Amino acid sequence: MEISTKRSKRKRLLTAYSFILPNFLGFFIFTLIPVCFSLFLAFMEWDSFSAPKFVGFQNFIRITKDTTFWISLKNTFLYTVGVVPLTLACSLGLAILLNQKIRGMKLFRTAFFFPYVTSLVAVAVVWNMLFHPSLGPINQFLELIIANPPAWTSSSDWALTAIVIVSVWRGMGYYMILYLAGLQGIPRELYEAASMDGAGRWKQFLNITLPSLRSTTFFVTIMLIINCFKIFDLVQVMTGGGPGRSTNVLVYQIYNEAFVKFNFGYASAIALVLFIIVLSITVFQFKWNQIQERA
Structure with missing residues (x-):
């Protein structure tokens, strides 16, 4: 047995x-x-045609002197700073709005989630048409309000902003679903008790909704930051890193170094630096979240 x-x-x-x-x-x-x-x-010099040659820390020393790397790093941080808070605010706002009992709610949820599952290349091409300086409907509308609307992807000052707008529009539907799950897990009794104590909608939001969504917000923030540091496809299709180097980000530089210039060793060194940056930010967020939960 x-x-x-x-x-x-x-x-x-x-x-x-x-x-x-x-x-x-x-x-x-x-x-x-x-x-x-x-x-x-990362510690080699290799062009894929010859044998790898060990160069020690030369690739990392080269990074410190590479102006394109520092511009790409700055653009990546600017993109992250623009996308993360805007996506958090928009996705949470949509979740609260679509958590109400309204007619056609499922249709609205599907409509806002749909951009996330749409082909990113198609999304980028359509938005490039919308952002066209003279023929795009966005600038045709803005001309009714201001004299000289931005040139968007044709301008080094506005190209990164255009990519931020598209990223927020595309991603907020996905994170809205996560926030909806978090909102539906909050007991209704808390709102009823707060309402009986005279708390208005704003106070209920600050004292019940936000604290109850702390774990969801933490997860969404982590995912957003990681995805922001991995941005490549929108940049590749919409601007190609330009005009100039205004939208050149770290992953796009890694792609150029590896598959355009065939500097695989140097590209791997940049990728390792990117990994260390993302890991450091993630660990810091975990530590910060633990401190906040103990407080």
């Missing part, structure tokens, strides 16, 4: 492992090995 039980347990374990094995194999082949190889290349 005991032997039969052990065999049955072993069979169940083998069945379970067989289900998760493809995921582990995929992670090992397509994620772990490339990441380890990238760490190895």
